[in-house]
Amino acid sequence: DSGVTQTPKHLITATGQRVTLRCSPRSGDLSVYWYQQSLDQGLQFLIQYYNGEERAKGNILERFSAQQFPDLHSELNLSSLELGDSALYFCASSTSGGGTDTQYFGPGTRLTVL
Amino acid sequence: GIQVEQSPPDLILQEGANSTLRCNFSDSVNNLQWFHQNPWGQLINLFYIPSGTKQNGRLSATTVATERYSLLYISSSQTTDSGVYFCAVETGGFKTIFGAGTRLFVKA
Numbered sequence: 001d002s003g004v005t006q007t008p009k010h011l012i013t014a015t016g017q018r019v020t021l022r023c024s025p026r027s028g029d030l031s032v033y034w035y036q037q038s039l040d041q042g043l044q045f046l047i048q049y050y051n052g053e054e055r056a057k058g059n060i061l062e063r064f065s066a067q068q069f070p071d072l073h074s075e076l077n078l079s080s081l082e083l084g085d086s087a088l089y090f091c092a093s094s095t096s097g098g099g100t101d102t103q104y105f106g107p108g109t110r111l112t113v114l
Numbered sequence: 115g116i117q118v119e120q121s122p123p124d125l126i127l128q129e130g131a132n133s134t135l136r137c138n139f140s141d142s143v144n145n146l147q148w149f150h151q152n153p154w155g156q157l158i159n160l161f162y163i164p165s166g167t168k169q170n171g172r173l174s175a176t177t178v179a180t181e182r183y184s185l186l187y188i189s190s191s192q193t194t195d196s197g198v199y200f201c202a203v204e205t206g207g208f209k210t211i212f213g214a215g216t217r218l219f220v221k222a
Contacts, residue, residue, distance in 0.1 A: 002158075002159075033210065035210075035212075042212060042214050042215070043200065043202075043212035043215075044212075045209055045210045045211065045212075048208055048209075048210075055208050056207055056208035056209050058209050058210075088155060090157060092157075101145075101162070102147065102159050102162040103147065103159065103202075103210070104159060105149075105156070105157035105158075105159070107155075107156055108155055108156075108157075110155075
């Protein structure tokens with residue numbers, strides 16, 4: 001158990017809908033990362049937050065947004081969902097997120113868009 | 115952007131055998147990590163190793179940053195080692211780039 005929690009574990013929804021994925025980092029970790037894992041794209045970095053502020057942005061679509069709250073939990077919002085958004089979404093956390101520490105991954109949320 | 119290449123893409127071992135997985139990266143990095151994704155999908159951190167050598171039980175890793183590669187050694191493999199092994203690097207822009215992974219199957 002990494003100490004990172006993600007909810008829900010599974011999510012099934014329809015095209016055009018909007019969903020919210022939630023992540024709670026390990027106790028004491030200030031940085032949260034979001035990743036998407038799909039069969040054709042592999043593991044892709046989406047976005048990183050550090051202590052409530054966006055630090056780095058990767059291959060995140062404009063239909064997706066994220067935020068980190070004062071209690072350090074984070075939410076990833078996916079809107080206008082398409083079939084191709086079906087994937088495993090991981091959250092990870094680290095102590096400082098300055099590029100020099102270990103990332104610990106949550107169990108993931110499996111999103112299926114029908 | 116930085117390219118991360120892992121080899122081999124697939125590996126089948128008999129239980130008890132040793133193996134070496136390789137990760138090449140095309141530019142200097144601030145951070146390099148090795149992860150194991152088990153058959154249930156969980157990503158587990160194995161090593162944080164931007165340079166040098168580390169060992170943890172039957173696993174060890176070496177990163178030669180000046181030559182832009184890292185190696186993961188698995189000795190006396192067990193069926194529970196099966197899964198996908200990923201190398202991930204962090205660039206100066208705080209972005210983490212994953213390789214495509216090496217899929218390992220250990221036969222009993």
